[in-house]
Amino acid sequence: MENQAPLCGRCDAVCCRLTVVLQPEDRVPLHMTTTQDGLHVMARDEEGWCVALDSARMCCSCYETRPEVCRRFAMAGPYCLEVRADYSERTRQGIPLRLY
Template identity: 55%
Template sequence: MTVSSRKPAVSCSRCDAVCCRLTVVLMPGDDVPPHMVEHSESGPDVMARSEDGWCVAVDRDRMCCSIYSQRPAICRKFAMGSAYCREEREAYRQRNERTIPLELAPD
């Protein structure tokens, strides 16, 4: 593998926690604390999100999952650095490049 074809290393500690902003569908057998679940009459149960879109299980002070040993099956399958992880990180980066800043820079 040449240097130019190498993919940059992926690390959760240097990420915007993109995976923690995705919709997490709960599966039968997931043992998530009930207060962290959003129920829908027309769809599957999902992990609840905070007002800014983050999964409510994320400990924002330590940037880690507060229910790691009880995390949903889909979270257990999400592999850091996998093709899906890289695709989501890139889509997130591109979305944020196109956004208009909330505040204008001073002249």
């Protein structure tokens, strides 16, 4: 997730619902991580959002040490637009947003 960017400011941080696979060089606080299918990933809360998301301020609480995959996620890039469209459609249809 980008921080303080115009498009992100009108978004529910839906990229922070995606599975974030951690790399060996990532320095995220360990208590924010877990193991999923044998991979070291960011943990998510029961509604599917990354536990590092500060939902009150809608920003990343570990922004300075956020994972590499988050740093590479391009606001308004194809994947950003895809997850936003999917989220909007699910919300419009009333489809539960739980991931698993």
